[in-house]
Amino acid sequence: MEKITLFWFRRDLRLEDNTGLFYALQQEKNVLPLFIFDRNILDKLEDKADARVEFIHSQLEEIKAQLEKKGGSLLIRYGKPDDIYRELLQEYEIQAVYTNRDYEPYAKERDAEIAQILKENGSELLSFKDQVIFEPGEILNGSGEFYKVFTPFSKSWLEKYNSTKIQTLDDPNWKNLYSSKYLPTIALKEMGFEKTSVEIPPKVADEDIIRHYDKTRNFPAQNGTTRLGIHLRFGTISVRKLAKVAANLNETYLNELIWREFYMMILAYSPQVVDRAFKPAYDQIPWRNNTEEFQAWCDGKTGYPIVDAGMRELNATGYMHNRVRMVVASFLTKHLLIDWRWGEAYFAKKLLDYDLSANNGGWQWAAGTGTDAQPYFRVFNPDSQTEKFDKDLKYIKKWIPELETSKYPKPIVDHKSARVRAIDTYKQALNP
Incomplete structure (x- = not known):
């Protein structure tokens, strides 16, 4: 041999x-x-x-x-x-x-x-x-424990980053490759999979987008994000090289890379978050879990345009703008009182850039159940989010051509009463 x-x-x-x-x-x-x-x-x-x-x-x-x-x-x-x-x-x-x-x-x-x-x-x-700048265990608090809150974690991360020379390793000794005779490939069909028509964003860290990221990232109608999620997920780009570009051009973009490592650390130290709330008390919330309302959310037919546009974008492309992800996740968990795990599983099926730690972290953040999450009484108002981030309805109309016609459904819940119901439900579960 x-x-x-x-x-x-x-x-x-x-x-x-x-x-x-x-x-x-x-x-x-x-x-x-x-x-x-x-x-x-x-x-x-x-x-x-x-x-x-x-x-x-x-x-x-x-x-x-x-x-x-x-x-x-x-x-x-x-x-x-x-x-x-x-x-x-x-x-x-x-x-x-x-x-x-x-x-x-x-x-x-x-x-x-x-x-x-x-x-x-x-x-x-x-x-x-390889897939992180600092892995779980490298950024710990003064007591030698992992951080539960993002801001002090990010400060420690930046201090360490600025005092460490991060090396890239670009010239391996290729002559040590095993010179094998022809090795066959495996076709997708042999594994039971098919080709799709989904477009993959290019593997390019667009410096212009990164430079202006803090100003453009919240507006889904703009080309204001790098769309590199799938490339970070599968490592087709180097996170060390991307962090170096971000550190030189835009601290808000670098902060997104730090969030990625924060959630990886949370998952590594608290693997129970895969199917339970990071804050155990939140496992007591009596979710309504109405299957018809869940289906309307999945199909982009809730009658809330910003939510529906996001879901249709996801279903068609495998991508959803990050600002819109927060709005649709808040809507599912707060307005509809549907278990965050249902939404998390749906995103896991559909997202090109699906990454267990980030997806889980984002959903638990929106539901208020996670580490350093938004408080349960904060309920995104889809209309005010639209007014702030898609005022001219460019994004919404792209995905909902029937918006101002009788074909577009009426809202499946009333915002004000759904908000009150969510806050009361959480309050009673957390303070029995």
Whole structure:
């Protein structure tokens, strides 16, 4: 059997400034990059025309072509990681597996299992920090505990960032790639998935947008955000390079990257937030969970234009503007008193940039159940949000062409009475 070292791609689908790949190529010979289409994840996806799977597939084809130009290739497998590793250990003498760390509960469990399989076979799993600037455990308060509030976390994060020279690793030793004979690819169809017509935003950190981000980010009709969420999610861009651009151009944009790491840290230290409120008292809220109202929300037919425009944008494109995300999440949890987990699960199905920690954090923030969340008595008024952020109705009319006709539905709830009902329901549950 041939001696090789594996580099295992996961949330880091790029060759440049990839920490684990860089160190594998510096320290080992015969490095064979690997990607596993993980059935533990894919089998749960109901919609087989999933643009995210198609996106991963297309990125891997690019990476494979780039590696072949450098004299190597990319091994792509489809199955459950534990089964795949047992098979690979029969095919190769694996010296070590290099990879970049992931902080989600499933990922940590999976990696512990793979590390054990490798150990039993005389090999090891070596992991590196890559998808964050500072990982969970690096930013702690004076008592050595994780921060529960964003503002002091962000201050500590910035202090550390400004006093640390963040390195990028761009020139790996490509001659240490394993020069494999032709390795076949796996077609989407072989895994039961289909191509889609969904457009993926370009992988470009537009400096002009970043420079003006603080002034444009709240207006959904403007091209005022970078749309890099999917690229950060799957690591097709380097967060270190993006943070460097943001630190030079716009602190509000940098702050968004800090929020991303805050929520990753919360999930790492409090994995129970996946299906429970961060603040346990909020698990007592008696949600109404009206299925017809939930369906109207999903379909963008609530009679509240800013909410409906957001949901239609999401359903059509896999994207929703961040300001609108807050409004639709507040509407579902407060106006309709529908469990935040229902909304979180719907976003998880639809969002191109779905990331468990950020999605969970955002929904719990809107519902008032999360860490450093908006207070329960703050209920977004969809009309005043429209007046502030889409006064000319450009965004709304783009997604609701029938707005001023009899075809557009009447509001399914009255704002004033829904607001009072939400506040009373929360108050009674929290102060029984």
